[in-house]
Amino acid sequence: MAKKSPSVHRTALLAGTAALLGLLTACGSGGNGTASSPTTLPGTAAPATDGSTSAPATATDSVTQSTGPSGEAATTKSSGTTSSAAAGTSGGRCHTSELRATVGRNDPGAGQENFPIVLTNASSRTCTVRGFPGAAFVDASGKQLGPDPKRESGSTPTTVTLAPGHSAWAGLTFSNPEVSGAHPATPAALLVTPPDERASLKVTWTGGQVPVSGNSSSVFLTVFNPGTGA
Numbered sequence: 001m002a003k004k005s006p007s008v009h010r011t012a013l014l015a016g017t018a019a020l021l022g023l024l025t026a027c028g029s030g031g032n033g034t035a036s037s038p039t040t041l042p043g044t045a046a047p048a049t050d051g052s053t054s055a056p057a058t059a060t061d062s063v064t065q066s067t068g069p070s071g072e073a074a075t076t077k078s079s080g081t082t083s084s085a086a087a088g089t090s091g092g093r094c095h096t097s098e099l100r101a102t103v104g105r106n107d108p109g110a111g112q113e114n115f116p117i118v119l120t121n122a123s124s125r126t127c128t129v130r131g132f133p134g135a136a137f138v139d140a141s142g143k144q145l146g147p148d149p150k151r152e153s154g155s156t157p158t159t160v161t162l163a164p165g166h167s168a169w170a171g172l173t174f175s176n177p178e179v180s181g182a183h184p185a186t187p188a189a190l191l192v193t194p195p196d197e198r199a200s201l202k203v204t205w206t207g208g209q210v211p212v213s214g215n216s217s218s219v220f221l222t223v224f225n226p227g228t229g230a
Contacts, residue, residue: 091126093196094162098123101192101201104169104229111179115207116169116229117192117221121162129224131157133170134193134200137185137210137219145185146212149219157223169229171222174211182211195224 104116117133132155137145149172160168177184186209191200211217 094127096197096199115172120167130159131195136191137187140188152222155223168224174219175216180216182214182217184209185212
């Protein structure tokens with residue numbers, strides 16, 4: 001095989017070098033065009049704080065927006081959680097339909113008759129009672145005997161939490177008619193209304209005569225306390 005002369009070899013080498021330089025120049029132009037996108041991104045991203053949908057600003061806005069509502073939601077949820085926790089402990093007030101009423105044994109003293117009105121949680125949830133019961137003596141036909149009982153002054157209401165089967169009691173007290181001289185009547189039943197409720201529970205009355213008019217005819221109620229008052 002014939003060998004090429006040095007001049008031919010140099011000519012080929014120079015031609016190859018020129019071609020390579022041309023290729024690099026072309027690649028350099030293309031590279032600058034490609035690199036121009038990242039270079040111009042900061043300029044494009046800058047207006048993102050004014051509402052652009054560019055990725056960097058959207059991420060920042062998203063964090064800010066989610067932090068605001070999330071903070072509010074967290075606060076609200078925290079408040080709701082506290083309320084729920086309280087509800088979980090107390091379950092809200094006891095409704096008439098969830099309670100069973102009884103009248104405990106009389107504990108007389110100094111001419112006074114003292115009966116505990118007992119409400120027992122007959123439901124499967126924990127609930128609360130707070131304050132005074134409503135009460136009214138009625139005859140066999142359901143007619144009320146005497147005025148509504150009065151609330152004992154100086155009684156401080158407290159919230160009584162009743163787990164299923166647990167009870168709270170409020171005092172029902174009046175002067176013995178035979179001692180006070182008040183006009184008496186013998187009720188057939190006592191209607192008991194739980195605090196903050198409208199419906200009543202009917203309990204057969206076996207406590208004898210009660211004052212319904214005249215001097216010393218007032219009947220008094222105290223607030224609910226834990227237990228049965230026995």
